[in-house]
Amino acid sequence: MSEPIKIRATVKGTEGEVRVLLPHPMEPGRRESSGPPQGAHYITAITLSLNGRAVIEAGLGTAISTNPLFAFLLNGVKAGDKLGVTWTDNKGQKGKGEATFSA
């Protein structure tokens, strides 16, 4: 498994700010004139869940920077709520992380 996901989950009023850093090469590979890219290695899907329920789903292509960093805002979040993150890449590797919202 690669480096752990870094998650910052902060409660601001009733909103929850989420920042997620996924250590991953996000290698776009080399495009031949046809066919899939050669040597590509990138995250294709991410799911964010709040207390076990999916709230955001992402599909990614090759135009995302190395070590992707994303930020989101959730509604109705309170301190102690759990944020889960899972990802899958084009080679079938997976990663997951969890954080607890704090004020």
Add this chain to the structure above:
Amino acid sequence: MQRRHFLQAFGSTAALAALLGSGLLRPTQALAVEFNRAAFDARSASDALRLIGASAAEASKDILLKAPEIAENGASVPIEVISLIPGTTRLSVLVDKNPAPLALQFNFGPEAQARFSARLRLAETSRLRVVASVGNRHYTVFREVKITVGGCAE
């Protein structure tokens, strides 16, 4: 609709059983229709737009796209997108000049605001395009970003 299960993310069946037992973990349903992976392999923005069903997206001033006008490093261009269109369930970002223009798509559940920030890889100076989807209706906004790395800015 294909259902994806949160459960498969957990490697150990023992941990799974414990979690199920504690009632903390329920299978998670996917939020919306699966992404069309073919769109991520499309070689042109028009093909990608067609594959995500947004060819007829209408221009909207209610999508905010914050991006630098000039970026020194195309490997990491920060963007922020906020949709003010009520009921936005999906945001998609395309980089027209990239070999594979469709960069990302996000589905937002009711608990999530239709906004995000991210860092993109731009192969060269390009138009950035955001599509906000409200069910089957699509709205769009775009902006040019100049890339100066390599000293070939126009």
